[in-house]
Amino acid sequence: MRRARLSTRCFDTKSVLLPSPVPAITDIINATKFELHHCQPSCRHHQSLSSGYSHHETQAELLHAYVIKNGSLQNLAISNYLLNLYVKKCQNLYHAHQLFNEILTRDIRTWTILISGFAQYEDFKMVLYLFRKMQSEGICPNHFTLSSVFKCCSTLCELRNGKAIHGWILTNEIGLDVILVNSVLDLYVKCGALDYAKRLFKSVEEIDTVSWNIMISAYLHIGDVERALDLFHGLNSKDVTSWNTIIDGLMKNGFERTSLELLYKMLESGHMFNAVTFSIALNLVSCLSLLELGKQIHGQVLRLVLHNNGFIRNSLLGMYCKCGKMEEASMTLRTIPVRISCDDSLADVVSWSSMISGYVRNGEYEIAFQTFRFMVNEHVVVDKFTLTSIVSACASKGILELGMQVHAHIQKIGHKVDAHLYSSLIDMYAKCGSLNDAIKIFKQINDLNVVLWTSMISGFGLHGQGHEAIELFECMMNEGIIPNEITFIGVLIACNHAGLLEEGCKYFELMQKVYGIKPDFEHYTCMVDLYGRSGRLNEAKEFIQENGISHVSAVLKSFLSSCRLHKNVEMGNWASERLLKLEQSDAGSYILLSNMYSTDHRWEEAANVRSSMQQRKANKLPGLSWIQLKNQVHNFN
């Protein structure tokens, strides 16, 4: 999001010495330009250049001071020119707003320049405030103000407001131009009112490429890839955005290969890549783990000197992180240029948080923690994405102390906590053994979504509190929240840890019949575990055979541990035969089998398994323990 620079510098009218009032606007403007270029080194222009003050700002302030002095501020041609100078060239909405208030009789252009300015910098509260004020003063909005307001409603998802304004346009029979049609289309699409968008799209006689692009993007957002492709292929005048939209949308809907084909087709058809295409192409490369292609694109980016573009740099960084190349990712982070505008600082925040999440994703927790500490010490902006990654790293490593410190840091700086951060906090407290803290957080959340319910249900499950987990799950369904596949994994694990076989079977059926969720290997493994641990080894075996999952090593391992638990060597042999065929060099499988024999005092067979394990060089990595001392994690055997 772009932000305007809000300078609070005041005017110094006394230092401005200009000729006596000139009546024509061009003369006034030229006079200030002349002053700007020819004044002596001691004047403020030169001082301002050395202090980083822009040429436009100096010109605007000179002009501002001058028109105040000679009383021509109320000349609308002059004040609108000056207002535009503040908004466009100086990007200083604070001064623009100040000037706006000094203008006593504003015309529609005065309002438009300021409203468009705030819309451009996404201060939508101001846009709506000014729009309402304008209407209350009896000024009729024009196309420019209306499209700014639609952009605002679209970003804030204010469908009702937007619809009302669209209705007002229709009743007042105001003709919609192409850009306004597109603004309304975008509003309906972003607010999920696709029917309204379709109706509008059909009602337009001559549809331009931007409208097509908006509709292609709309179908992609709801996952209707077929319609999106139809629209795309039917579009004769494809521009680079049409290609970018379809390539990105296909990738996000899981059609990565088709997306890549279209990327090549785009090249073949002679369309030039722009910065957005490069960013999307790099994301596609990460999805498909095509590191070599990614490196080639990186080379092209360097040749075209696009590597300073924030989006591209972050896509590059993300690609290296996702391909496990943390060294290359870190090199990309080190190439962050000196910040030129506020836009770049946002890109920097993304770079840092991507880096942290990359370390966490690749299991390099200690470097993630070190980087986080560096960010805090060096006052690098830490946002909710970074915090979520760090909290989940604490959960994975079980480091309660650091997790609590991060939680305290969040509260101290008054950071807004969203659902992602809340769920990672619940998960962290639960995984670090502090279930009560997890419950405390869960209870203080007003808008609970399915992820938050799932985190808490899984938390109870993890602590063996199966009944509480089930109670919460029932409560969630009563609230009308639809469980997802992960919720059911949490529920099944909870049943498992509490030995609730009957309930587990009930929910496994509910998942498929009521919620239409197809079981995944993880659900199957939970069920095999549930039957097995309850001693129902025959039923577990039948379940494996019925569902055709005897080729899944996690399922067989789970079954084998149940066989060991209930000392059923015969069943264990059945599972281990299959397991060892699947994973000849997996030490875990041999150890499970050997342990089963040892439990049944069959020492000779246990020793045979161990020796065949050595023959096949399936060595088990020794387990590591760790301890946290003064913010440092120490590992030992």
Add this chain to the structure above:
DNA sequence: TGGTTATTGG
């Protein structure tokens, strides 16, 4: 002197 679509991190 003003307005539209597509891209990055959990």
